[in-house]
Amino acid sequence: EIVMTQSPATLSVSPGERVALSCRASQTINTNLAWYQQRPGQAPRLLIHGASTRASGIPARFSGSGSGTEFTLAISSLQSEDFALYYCHQYNHWPYTFGQGTKLEIK
Amino acid sequence: EVQLVESGGAVVQPGGSLRLSCAASGFTFEDYTMHWVRQAPGKGLEWVSHISWDSGSTNYADSVRGRFGISRDDSKNSLFLEMNSLRTEDTALYYCVKDAVVAGYEAFDIWGHGTMVTVSS
Secondary structure (H helix, E strand, C coil), X not given: XXXXXXXXXXXXXXXXXXXXXXXXXXXCCCCCEEEEEECCCCCCEEEEECCCEECCCCCCCEEEEEEXXXXXXXXXXXXHHHCCEXXXXXXXXXXXXXXXXXXXXXX | CCEEEEECCCEECCCCCEEEEEEEECCCHHHEEEEEEEECCCCCEEEEEEECCCCCCEEECCCCCCCEEEXXXXXXXXXXXXXXXXXXXXXXXXXXXXXXXECCCCCEEXXXXXXXXXXXX
């Protein structure tokens, strides 16, 4: 099973700042990586797939990068609605696996 | 509007059984691989199972293999999860999830709101 490790577990930032969330795979997954946002009480929402392709309707302030085992989700100019949980997900090997999540909180 | 609506969640005793359903609408259901993903209270996401667009392929997480069975009825645009020999660690919100590409495997682009399964004596 591929282990996905996200860091940090929690990130405290101020609105308007730029952040970078990290996700590492225990073995190569090419670019078969997605990022999801989950707000309290809601289902996850797809942000990025193919490591760097924004899903439909996702603002341009969200960007993804990386390949192989190292991936990054960057959010420029944080808005209030961006403070949430973020999960990475690999779909290169069965079983599909998720990272444990990074919580983005207001500083 | 593309929509997934789960049902069937309940409180059940350890060792019991349950059948979850997911009603899909707004897209050509038979063209897409479908998945179940669960989230225990206060915890992260865990992929549970998938069934391919043509029902030719299924797969399960090790934690549920041999106890859970996934199926679909394309004539009714419905996905199912048969859950047997339930354990307390199966307690979670179960999401019905759509794959992002036709006749393939990709990320999860549409999620239902989930149905809660509680295993407790």
